[in-house]
Amino acid sequence: MNSFGDNQKQAVMQQVRQEAAMTNARQLIEKVNEHCFEKCVPKPGSSLSSGETQCFTSCMEKYMAAWNTVSRQYIQRFQAEQAKGAAGGMM
Amino acid sequence: MDSNSSMDGGNIDLSKLSDTDKKELQQFIVNESQKARIQGTIHALTDTCWKKCITGAIRSNKLDKSEETCAQNCVDRWVDGTYTIVQHLDKLRTKGAAGSREMF
Numbered sequence: 001m002n003s004f005g006d007n008q009k010q011a012v013m014q015q016v017r018q019e020a021a022m023t024n025a026r027q028l029i030e031k032v033n034e035h036c037f038e039k040c041v042p043k044p045g046s047s048l049s050s051g052e053t054q055c056f057t058s059c060m061e062k063y064m065a066a067w068n069t070v071s072r073q074y075i076q077r078f079q080a081e082q083a084k085g086a087a088g089g090m091m
Numbered sequence: 092m093d094s095n096s097s098m099d100g101g102n103i104d105l106s107k108l109s110d111t112d113k114k115e116l117q118q119f120i121v122n123e124s125q126k127a128r129i130q131g132t133i134h135a136l137t138d139t140c141w142k143k144c145i146t147g148a149i150r151s152n153k154l155d156k157s158e159e160t161c162a163q164n165c166v167d168r169w170v171d172g173t174y175t176i177v178q179h180l181d182k183l184r185t186k187g188a189a190g191s192r193e194m195f
Contacts, residue, residue, distance in 0.1 A: 008104070009112045016123050023127065027134045035141055039149050061152035063141065066162055069154065070137045073166040078129070081170075 032063045140165035 040055035041048070048056075108116065144161035145154075154162065 005108050005112050008108060009116055012105070012116060013119055016120065020123055020127055020130075024130055027131070031134060031138055031141075035138075035145075036149075039145075055149050058152040059149045062145070062149060062154060063137070065152070065154050066141055066145065066158075067133065067137045069159055069162045070140055070166055071133045073163045074133055074136060074170070075129075077167060077170050 028064075028067070032060050035063060036060060136166060136169060139169065 036056050036059035039059055040052050105113070105116075140162045143165055144158050
């Protein structure tokens with residue numbers, strides 16, 4: 001009984017984590033494509049050239065670097081504001 | 092997923108959970124929701140700050156120093172903006188509460 005409930009609980013958690021990861025990946029892909037298409041394919045031709053493909057991979061890695069920088073900075077600020085006192089809570 | 096999970100297809104009978112399990116699950120959901128919300132904000136912020144800070148063509152797969160600094164400032168000023176808005180809104184609200192009942 002106990003292990004049955006435990007399995008159920010673990011299963012729910014697993015499912016929630018997976019959905020969160022999927023949402024995160026989807027949001028990232030959407031944004032990378034939006035911005036990198038803009039940067040790398042100024043005039044769409046009949047196929048993606050090797051230069052455009054190269055640009056896409058660089059751009060993607062750069063976007064992820066930007067994401068990490070923003071994430072680090074935001075979380076740092078978030079924690080600083082929380083440490084500052086009860087004034088926060090609306091971020 | 093683990094092989095012995097009995098809930099494939101999303102049919103999970105939560106009513107069979109003990110109260111402690113329910114509580115733990117509830118806390119887990121609260122935490123995950125907050126994580127998702129913060130992650131969503133970071134996606135939106137990266138979008139905004141990319142537009143402001145990565146203005147040239149893509150020449151490398153890394154951020155250069157000025158782009159990195161710009162992105163960091165972008166986040167901090169964005170948060171400052173949020174605070175400014177909330178504070179001013181609060182000021183307008185207290186001032187408005189004296190007289191009119193208009194929302195804006």
